[in-house]
Amino acid sequence: MPTPARRTWTAIVRILERDERVFAVLLAVVMVGGLATMGLALRPRFRIDLPSLVFWFAAYKVGILALVSVNPSPRKTRVVFSGALAVDLLLIFALLYLTGGYDSLFYLLFFPLIAVNAYYFGPWVGLASAVVAGLLYAAAAVLTPPWVGWNAVILLIGLVGLPALAVGLGANRERRARAEVERLNAELTGTLTRLRAAQDELVVAERMATVGRLSLKMAHEVRNPIAAIGLNAELVGDIVKERQGPDMEEAGSLVSAIREQVSALDALTEEYLAFARFPRPQYEEDSINEMVTALVEFIRPLATRQGAVLETTTDQALPPMAIDRTLLRQAVLNLVKNGLEALGGKGHITVSTRRVDDHAEIAIIDRGPGIRPEVAKRLFEQFFTTKPQGTGLGLYISRQVIEQHGGTLRWESVPGQGTTFTATLPIKRTQDV
Ligand code: ADP
Ligand code: MG
DSSP states (O other): OOOHHHHHHHHHHHHHTSHHHHHHHHHHHHHHHHHHHHHHHOOTTSOOOHHHHHHHHHHHHHHHHHHHHHOOOHHHHHHHHHHHHHHHHHHHHHHHHHTTGGGOSGGGGHHHHHHHHHHHHOHHHHHHHHHHHHHHHHHHHHHSSOOOOSHHHHHHHHHHHHHHHHHHHHHHHHHHHHHHHHHHHHHHHHHHHHHHHHHHHHHHHHHHHHHHHHHHHHHHHHHHHHHHHHHHHHHHHHHHHHSOSHHHHHHHHHHHHHHHHHHHHHHHHHHHHHHHHOOOOOOEEEOHHHHHHHHHHHHHHHHHHTTEEEEEEOOTTOOOEEEOHHHHHHHHHHHHHHHHHHHOSSEEEEEEEEEETTEEEEEEEEOSOOOOHHHHTTTTSTTOOSSTTOOSOHHHHHHHHHHHTTOEEEEEEETTTEEEEEEEEESSOOSOO
């Protein structure tokens, strides 16, 4: 368990961890320390109030640290540090000028300043700063004679510039190595995360596969009894129809209620099975117009019963094309059924086909309530349904089938006005998508 003190310390280290902050702190320590040390060697004849200079210099360095801490953009930080380097160089120049030019010891401050800056800016800025330092030294000497020649200047440039070059090169190398380590680390973390996600998915997938096999078996097993119940209910209906009397009337409506439930159950298992089997499409030349017309005829009684009007318009320019009729019919049927269910009673649905360049479009347009945004987000999710008897598989299956045909399924909806689902299929399918 880390103690509170240790935690504070860790937090401080964490804050300082960023390169810019480390640099700002190092530079502040080195420069303020250097300036303070100079106080020991300063001759009394120069009247500079060194303690307060050290104080204000320290305050200015804290300001720089604050500036790079609140403003983390690397470009701006670089600008701040460049400005600080210029200010520091000029400050040393001023001190040199005030304390006797060549005679002054303040030129020593160039060493720590440029060495630390070379760590941040790299070898070339380090070297250039050393040259600038030499020139400033010379300028201070010229302004406060006597001028004693270039030797000391060249000495300064060499003794400051060469270590700066070395420090800069070392720092660059280290930065490159660290960037590489960080890159590898990120890569490794990404791989690990993906691996873990894949493992989790595998566990879920295995469980789903078992559940899937079970439900497939279930759906399969109940289909025959459902069909038998439906058939028997139909027979009972016929018998009841032949008899007269109020009891028989009631029996008749009960039987048709049973038949309705049975056909709902049948449709439900059909959808589950279509989902679970997911056969590979068998493509054959066929007419989409014919398929749509037949489908509309098939479902019209259902629409009429709920008071809805089902219309169809077909574009004769659509040529026969390679489709899996059974699967595509199922896909369109799901969309038409959704439209009817969205109307919930009276209303209007149009199923239309259209040729657009080298594509066939099948549009299912309903004047229902539209799709709400929170439903829209999850529309194609497996098992997502807003209906008490829904499977939540219809749209998923439709889209899958249409995509297997190399097409796309898109939708538009205006709340309160209706919804349009449009399947776009290429007339010439590129091989096996
Ligand atoms: P299900 O029909 O079994 O609910 P679907 O995948 O076919 O599953 O549809 C998912 C959901 O999308 C539906 O429950 C419904 O809320 C919404 N939806 C689909 N089509 C329409 C439509 N034409 N109008 C309004 N909502 C729709
Ligand atoms: Mg549906």
